[in-house]
Amino acid sequence: MLETLKPQAEDKIIRLMAQFREDPRDGKIDLGVGVYKDATGLTPVMRAVRAAGAELQASETTKTYTALAGDSQFHAVMRDLILGDAVPASRVAAAATPGGTGALRIACDLIRKARPGARVLMSDPTWPNHPAIAQDLGLVPATYRYFDEASGTVDFAGMKADLSAISADDIVLLHGCCHNPTGANLTPAEWDELVALLKAKGATVLVDIAYQGFGDGLEEDAYGVRALAKALPELLIAASCSKNFGVYRERVGILLALVPEGTETALVQANLAALNRLNYSFPPDHGARLVQTILTSETLTADWKAELEEVRLSMLGLREQLASELRRLTNSDHFDFVARHRGMFSRLGLSPEQVERLRVEFGVYMVGDSRINIAGLNTESVPKLAAAIAAVL
Structure with a gap:
């Protein structure tokens, strides 16, 4: 029976993650996987989640x-x-x-x-x-x-x-x-x-x-x-x-x-x-x-909302920084939409060939349709990304 199964298409993002892990270059940038990361590159446990976990551990009486x-x-x-x-x-x-x-x-x-x-x-x-x-x-x-x-x-x-x-x-x-x-x-x-x-x-x-x-x-x-x-x-x-x-x-x-x-x-x-x-x-x-x-919990809700707002504002700041850098390097307002977009993602409108050049020449990893995860950046990597994009235009 099992031999009749058909091959499944490889997930492009999973493949991109593997390529990124295998790349030995320092300064490589992962903008592919859709996971929030802080400025250090980690996906942190939110303060309220950690506190709720401790509370649950102390109070939970069953796993039914x-x-x-x-x-x-x-x-x-x-x-x-x-x-x-x-x-x-x-x-x-x-x-x-x-x-x-x-x-x-x-x-x-x-x-x-x-x-x-x-x-x-x-x-x-x-x-x-x-x-x-x-x-x-x-x-x-x-x-x-x-x-x-x-x-x-x-x-x-x-x-x-x-x-x-x-x-x-x-x-x-x-x-x-x-x-x-x-x-x-x-x-x-x-x-x-x-x-x-x-x-x-x-x-x-x-x-x-x-x-x-x-x-x-x-x-x-x-x-x-x-x-x-x-x-x-x-x-x-x-x-x-x-x-x-x-x-x-x-x-x-x-x-x-x-x-x-x-x-x-x-x-x-x-x-x-x-x-x-x-x-x-x-x-x-x-x-x-x-x-x-x-x-x-009013206390935990307030702390969660405060940290979520910090996350949101950090991504907006990265958007504005990237749009500003691209405006300066390309002498054009073409990429100003990056600052107007919201959430973790933006699609830059680059060709598959330009995306591949970014990976091969600059160690910048993004999905083939040029979708980037803004949360994969930090204030130090934004100028590097902007310079790489300007170089392949």
């Missing part, structure tokens, strides 16, 4: 299973973090999942059960796992215009034109904030316009929000998803705690399902629990319990 959909208090604190008071809690079903990827998988599984073979429209470009998960579950990936390579901005006119042609049977996948891989985000006014369009079309929306707090702030980054929740009869939200809580290896995610008024929330909740059961039985709890501990 939680519910199939995870702990209801975790659902509640995550619902409040993401949706605020946009909708009544009674309209939201939820399931804890292994990371944001697990939430996306359960979301697509739920779509498959409700609408087999549905078309799922995704931004062009999008995170490669989006179409891969959808296709693996028998859904049909499609795209809508999103990014203008020349200007490094959102092609909002193209986006609206493409989404104006969808039907009520379609699923539209949106990035909640800090678009991956481009870093180009919708403004609040554009969100309002998009919400009105999607409400008129009647399609179901799935939001992937993996970077809340990394862009313009916790509340500001939730603007789009909350506007959608207020306006649409139903909504699916896949969220991750990997970035904003720094609990990457704990695999903490959640799927929220906003249920139409008049529909039994319990029906949707039971389906989410059943899907969890089929995929991995009970979801992991330790990381979710850490997040829950933080968000139910």
Whole structure:
């Protein structure tokens, strides 16, 4: 049987990580993998996470299973973090999942059960796992215009034109904030316009929000998803705690399902629990319990928010430094969009040949489409990167 399996495509980022590790050069720069790093190159354990871990270690009395959909208090604190008071809690079903990827998988599984073979429209470009998960579950990936390579901005006119042609049977996948891989985000006014369009079309929306707090702030980054929740009869939200809580290896995610008024929330909740059961039985709890501990403590929440703001501002500072250096070295404002982008990523608009030259000649590692992880930089490596980019233009 096993000999009939087909070879799988190698993950480009995993390959890039291996190349970086094998490169003996001092001063090499890793801008590929999507993990936050501080100025020393480490992914730190946040202060509140460490404190919550100590508290949990002292107070936890059992390692028995939680519910199939995870702990209801975790659902509640995550619902409040993401949706605020946009909708009544009674309209939201939820399931804890292994990371944001697990939430996306359960979301697509739920779509498959409700609408087999549905078309799922995704931004062009999008995170490669989006179409891969959808296709693996028998859904049909499609795209809508999103990014203008020349200007490094959102092609909002193209986006609206493409989404104006969808039907009520379609699923539209949106990035909640800090678009991956481009870093180009919708403004609040554009969100309002998009919400009105999607409400008129009647399609179901799935939001992937993996970077809340990394862009313009916790509340500001939730603007789009909350506007959608207020306006649409139903909504699916896949969220991750990997970035904003720094609990990457704990695999903490959640799927929220906003249920139409008049529909039994319990029906949707039971389906989410059943899907969890089929995929991995009970979801992991330790990381979710850490997040829950933080968000139910005023002291820990305040410290977490303060450190998250430090992280956000450090990335904005690196963006502004890189844009300034590129402006100086190229005598052009072409790369000013880097300072306007938000989150961990920006797509620079370099060719694959230029990206390869950066790796071979300068030890700068980025994904082939020229997506860079801003958090892979520090104040000393920014000038080196800018000089290398200027050299290959």
